[in-house]
Amino acid sequence: MFEVVLNGLVLGGMYGLIALGLNLQYGIARMLNLSYGEFFTAGAFSSFFAITLYHLNPLLGLVVSVPASFAANWVIYRFLLLPLIRRAPNRDALDGDVVLCTFGLLFVFQGFEQVYWGGNVRGYYFLSFPVHFFAASLPANRLLAFAAAMVLGGILILVLRKTRFGRALRAIAIDPIAAGLSGINVLNLLALAFALGGAMVAISGALVSTFIASSASSGIVYTLKALIVIIVGGPGRMAGAIAAGLLLGVAEQVGGYLVDPGLTLAINYAILILVLLIKPTGLFARG
């Protein structure tokens, strides 16, 4: 049972890691980017190519994928989403447009990945030796992802709490109009936050690819996972995303262990639905 919980925590750390970027994009910039997972697979693929084609450390793939994903997401916000924001008469209309637009992007990216990288599942071995931990043992690559989740989550929390940039972002998340009236360059900062979200997901893609193989069509799976984590944790709350990730990971493992491993996904969705019904603002939301 100890091992099950430990596995759950490590898995949950990974969920938290995947969700951090979307939490910037959806929690702060309030754009539900359904093509989010495509940048996860881009990160995974760049690591895969780094090791298979150039025999480099797979994490060196980040040197390419992080700036590329940052830039691509900035462009998406600035040139694709901003016109929709300007056009929308209200929030509901905007949400509809954004869902449709990013869904289109998802298909476009996925199509390109399929055409140029093929539809195969791509995996490789990296840091797959076990690390012993009390009575249990865990693969090193999973621990690395867990550690990265904690560190990146911590950095994001600090940035949001302590820096001018972070305070401005939190102000925008609460009320974009009032933030603009207080002299914050709302659109620039939101584009930056959105792009940062893209950079984060590329990192998570590279880290997760060390132990889970990806294919061109697996992006949406991670988008949805991240979304569940964010909704459960409370949009915009970084600590909430990490905590919700851990909760979901443990629930999944323990549930799978006690009931049936075939139900792990069902448990995820059941938790999501319960949270939406009981506390739609998220378990760790303020107020």
Place this chain on the structure above:
Amino acid sequence: MGDRAKQLLFLAATIGVAILAALPLGLSAYGVSTGIVYFANVALATAWALFSGPTRYISLATAAFVGVGMYTVAFAHVSLNLAVCLALAAIVGFLFALVVGLSTLRLRGVYFVIFTFGLTELMRQVSSWYEINITHKLNRFITISIDSIVIYEMLLVLAVVAVVGSWYVSTTRLGHALRAIGEDETVARHTGIDVTWVKVLVFAIAASMMSLVGGVYALRYPSIDPTVGFGNAWSFQVLIAALLGGPRRPWGPAIGAILLVLLSDFLVGAFSRYFTIALGICFLVIVYFIPGGLAPRIEQLFGMLARARRAAGGASGAAAPREPSKDAAKADIETGAKMRAVPHRRSALHPLMRRLTRSGPRLVVRHGAGPPPGAMLSVHGLRKAFGGLVAVRDLSFDIPAGGITGLIGPNGSGKTTVLHLITGELPPDAGSIVLQGDEIIGVRSFEICRARIARTFQLVRVLPGATTRENVMLGRMFGSDPTDPATALTEADALLDRVGLADRAQLIGSQLTYIDQKRVELARALATRPQLLLLDEWLAGLNPTELKIGIDLIRRIQREGITVLMVEHVMEAIRALCGHVVVMNAGMKIAEGTAAEVLSDPKVTQVYLGEDDAAA
């Protein structure tokens, strides 16, 4: 479009459907199965848009309802007759949607999208698990064999029923209610619409159509499995089809569905390798170049053609404008003034509609001439706190029937909160609010509206996408004396004339100036036939001439027998109109009496002007 054009269109549609129905006799098996795909998509997209179009709730639960229908048939056909199975599919879908709707329709925006998506995924996971672990077979066999021509005909019928039904609903009160909810739920509630019930009912009707389509569609397969039944491709395909065609036109989703199936067939053939990319680009094209869908564009095109033809044929062929003539409007005012004296009559509404307009069990709606003697409304010991801030503290006052009561006080003293408490927008922490002997605390907003309390909003709320006239019709269709749309239309025009908006009846809410929006709000409130009208700073921001007109208007409303409570900062209006004034500060009543009394009260001058000036 003229009546003749409409008849032609109807005739063409009927012939078209007849041809489609006769087609399979000469079609290949491939043709028949293509038809099946088209009809299923048309029916599903139309059903989706019936609810999601006007309310703008983006649902990804289509697959869940389709799957429920498929599995109902798959389970039931072993022991039951096919017709019974299909009826059962529709019923199960309806009930399932009722439960889902009641628990989730308070979620808005993205939350609803995610919820419906999660629900579908959950159902697929659970059904896979059930089939694998309990029945030990992932596939569930469909053992009756039905000729595919029969399936073709059944789906054709469903598609036609969906399109015609959704057109019909859009013309009824239910359709108007849905559109109002989509535009502004708060306004809908305060105009007497039972928002929850309308949403849940329509959601369930749409879902039962989806389940029925699913049930028929299942008959095509030798066996079904969870990825067929609950595959989220259903949800996405239907969503895209409806958005492409135009979800706010009854026939839009049908066009979208046909185009989408055509398009994907074409793309698969032409760019098989790049199919996904091409499909993605199509989405982007829809978003950026045809927002709102194709249907409004097509209507525009037809409108242009019709105008061009009319211009060519001279003015003689032009349809008579629908605007009522000045005389007719005047006559309406006369009847409008007399309307109040007519005892309450039940309109000849459909029983289903009557359920929508039924008053709450706790309230007996009293319709009748003239205000009753005594207090119209008594507030006693009312309290409302927001966290640590007590907005209303132990407040008691009466609103004398037939008079105009002023509720004044500095900004932040809790006046608007009092209006929210009276209209059921907020629940009070303690106290009682009695409307002519009936306690109304705990009564929902729409029932309070039907109990003949109407209000305007401090921050004006006109439905931005509806015309001035539609805004006012809403009040008449759902207020305390609900009528059908046609009656509401004529009476709405009379009311618009009264508030000076007759020439702006066709303007869209968002095109109106601030003052005109306030007028629309007042007309809409009056259209609900209130006995008590709550005005929240209705005179704020008017120039001196407009103020004078506004004051006269309020006085006339009172003379017709409507009791008025006005929250106001314009002292000139308070002096001119209010026989009774209540002054609030920091949530408490600090003075009460005639306008002259309270305005000379030192406590009142102190809160308005500050201690020093009051002493001077």
